[in-house]
Amino acid sequence: MTQLETYTALSALWLAIASLPYILDRIIVRGIPGALQNYSPDAVPQSPWAQRAKRAHTVGVEAFVAFAPLAIIAMLRIPEDPLPGTLAMVFFFAILAHYVIYCMGIILLRTIAFLGAFGASVLMGLRVLGVI
Secondary structure, eight states: OOHHHHHHHHHHHHHHHTTHHHHHHHHHHHHHHHHHSOOOTTSOOOOHHHHHHHHHHHHHHHHHHHHHHHHHHHHHHOTTOHHHHHHHHHHHHHHHHHHHHHHHTOHHHHHHHHHHHHHHHHHHHHHHTTOO
C-alpha cells in the first residue's frame, strides 16, 4: 500500500469512528433511552466538549469530501508521484489535530489545523491538474 493509500484510508477510518466520543457522551448525559430518541429542543444538552466534537466531525467529513476524490485521482493518474502521499499524510494529521483541538476549545490552533487540511486538499487538486 502506498503512503497516499494508507493516509487516505486512515483519514476515512478516523472520520468513521470520530462520532463515537460524542455518541458516548449523549448516552452518559441522556441515558440510553434519551440517546435513542429523535432530536428534541427539550433534550438535555450534551457536554460542551461533545458539542464541539460533533461540529469538528462535521467539518472533517466536509473536508474529506473534497480531499478523497482528489486522492483517488492521484492514485490513478500519478501513482509514482511522492507528493500526493505527503499531502495525504498532512491532511490526516491536520484533520486529526483539528478534531482534538476543537474538542479542547482552542480557537486559534483549531483554525491553523484546519488550514493544514485545507491546504493539503488545494495542493492535491493543483498537483492532479498538473499546475504544480
